[in-house]
Amino acid sequence: MAITIKKIITKCCQNSSMKALPRIIKAPTKFQKALWILGLLCGLLTSGYQLSLLFLDYFNFSTSVSIAKEMGAPPFPDVTICHLDKNWTFRMLEREFGGDFSVDEYNYKISELQTLYPSEGLSWGLLESLKGFKGYLQNDFLIHEEVEKLRRLFVIDCSVIYNWDPQPCFSEFEAYLTTNVFLDPEFGMCVTFSAVDDLIKELKLLLYLDDPYTNTPRRFTFVHDSNTHTSAVGAKVVIHPPKSFPDIWLGSRDIYAGNDVSFGIESTKRSVLGEPYGSCIMQTVDDPQSAINRHGYECYRMCARDQVLESCGCINIYYATTKEERNTTPLCGTINLNNITETFYRLRCAEEILVDLNDIMEEVCPCPTPCTQFTYDYSTNAVPWPAGVYHRSFYEQYIRSQPYAAKFHGYADLIEIEKDDPMGAVKKISELNLIEKNFAQLRIMNHQNDYYHYVETPLISREAMFGNVGGLMNLWAGITFITIVEILDFMYQLITKGTTGDEE
Known part of the structure; x- marks a missing residue:
């Protein structure tokens, strides 16, 4: 062997x-x-x-990235705008909800309710947290009906370039955009414009930025900004990927009255790998919302909102709400006098969740992005607007028929003077600055015919x-x-x- x-x-x-x-x-x-x-x-x-x-x-x-240029127009981004002065939203709502429905009356009712509890007790403190507009938003269920009116007051004109053909954004025959209006306790009323398809090349918005009932601008400050502003300064603009949440805190750009501000979009497509190479979400046919992108500070804010909603069954007082959400989801701060203990339970639950999240935020909220998405960079250009020769036509087209036209009576007076002294009236109209102090024009231009596609592949x-x-x-x-x-x-x-x- x-x-x-x-x-x-x-x-x-x-x-x-x-x-x-x-x-x-x-x-x-x-x-x-x-x-x-x-x-x-x-x-x-x-x-x-x-x-x-x-x-x-x-x-x-390990991964490597290859870059290819692809022909074709990238999808038009979502555009979110908020009034730079959140108090504008609240003042407008106050005018609609006066008397027994005003914020002052609401705060008075909370103070009366607090007298039933000791001032050093937890229940008194929970009621104190509901004072102000955060609690007011949670307890006035008709408020979003008026917010839609504010959207039309804020955005007074909207048009698009659709396949290089100018069109109004909305008509009885076709809508080229969808809008989502929401109220944020930190930023007031915000509106998101979303394109219905990829053929939109440009979006133009005309914004009325001042308080139509106040001749003297209000003065205010921000917590994160020591400068003093006025209610007429402008709006916050966020350009973000389609179906994504706007990062208003860190991703917004301020625009100001009296300017025509253009945003030149530069789109890039990015395809990244999922596990085990990275963290991303693949969108599924059954659940299109599965790949919604949350980015920047807003990712953690929305994640905290979801954690409270999941654990406590309600939307907390610090987070934005839409009309649809208010009709289907309980709000943590809603006061039910017949069952006030339920309000206290929800507020305590929300507070405990937010405290616990401080230490485990990154673990609970990894903030993955879609495996394939477009990102948007932009360059801006602002020029004084409108020229004096256009003031009369602007007044007649956008102001004369509005309820706040009396604030701009100087233009109406000069139009009457023009009948006897045309040259003198034209000169005086051009010297008026009411339009520059109150209006701004915003243009989002997506004129790309090609874009770069960054594709992440395994190194080995x-x-x-x-x-x-x-x-x-x-x-x-x-x-x-x-x-x-x-x-x-x-x-x-x-x-x-x-x-x-x-x-x-």
């Missing part, structure tokens, strides 16, 4: 595709045999070392890994796939011949 196995080993080594083994067996001198053994060991050690580095790179899941794919393994083993040790087959055949022969030898 020993002789048979020795013959098998000798025969396999002599016929092996590994060049070193036959030469070791046939070596005529000890020096040559030692040389080939040393060469084989060095090759195996070197290939083993390089293979270990290869496996480390592969299991680190499975195919590349197997190819590198084969190449390194063949280079340093002469081991190929055929060699592996030979080893398996060799083991089979050893087993079968060994068994035959035992029987004999």
Whole structure:
């Protein structure tokens, strides 16, 4: 049996595709045999070392990025605008909800309710948190009916360039945009404009930025800004990917009255890898909302909102709400005098969730992005607007028929004067600055005919890994796939011949 196995080993080594083994067996001198053994060991050690580095790179899941230029127009971004002075929203709502429905009356009712509880108690403190407009928003369910009126007061004209053809945004025949109006306790009323298809090349909005009932602008400050502003300064604009949440905190750009501000969009498509290479969400056909992008500070804000909603079954007082949400989802701060304990429970629950999130925010809110999405950079250009020669036509088209036209009576008076003194009236109209102080024009231009596509791919794919393994083993040790087959055949022969030898 020993002789048979020795013959098998000798025969396999002599016929092996590994060049070193036959030469070791046939070596005529000890020096040559030692040389080939040393060469084989060095090759195996070197290939083993390089293979270990290869496996480390592969299991680190490193990636590379390729860039390609693709032809065609990228999708039009979503555009969100909010009045720069959130108090504008609240003042307008106050005018609609006066008397028993005013914020002052609401705060008075809260104070009266607080007298039923000790001032140092938890219930008193929870009621105190409901004072102000945050609590008012939660307890006035008709408020969004008036917000839609404010949208039309804020955005007084909207038009698009659709497939290079100018069109109004909304008509009785077709709507080129959809709008989503929401109330945010931190930013007031905001409106998001979303394109219905990719053929929109430009969006133009005409904004009325001042309080139509106040001749003297209100003065106010922001918590994060020590400068003093007035209610006429302008609006916040956020340009963000379609179906994404606007990052108003960090991603907004301020525009000001008396300017025509154009945003030149530069779109880029990015395709990234999911697990195990990175964290992204793949949109599914059954759930189109699954790949909604939350980015920037707003991601954590919306995540906290969702955590409260999931754990407490309500939307907390610090977060934005839409009309649809208010009709379907309870609000944490809603006061039900017949069951006030329910209000206290929800407010306590929301407060506990937010406190707990402080330490685990990044763990609970990883904020993954869609695996494939467009990102938007832009350049801006602002020019004084409108020119004096257009003041009269602007007044007649956009102001004369509005309820706040009396605030701009100077233009109406000059139009009457024009009948007797045309030249003098034109000169005086151009000297009026009421339009510059109250209006701004905003243009979002998406004129790209091509865009760059950044595609993330594995630095070492499975195919590349197997190819590198084969190449390194063949280079340093002469081991190929055929060699592996030979080893398996060799083991089979050893087993079968060994068994035959035992029987004999």
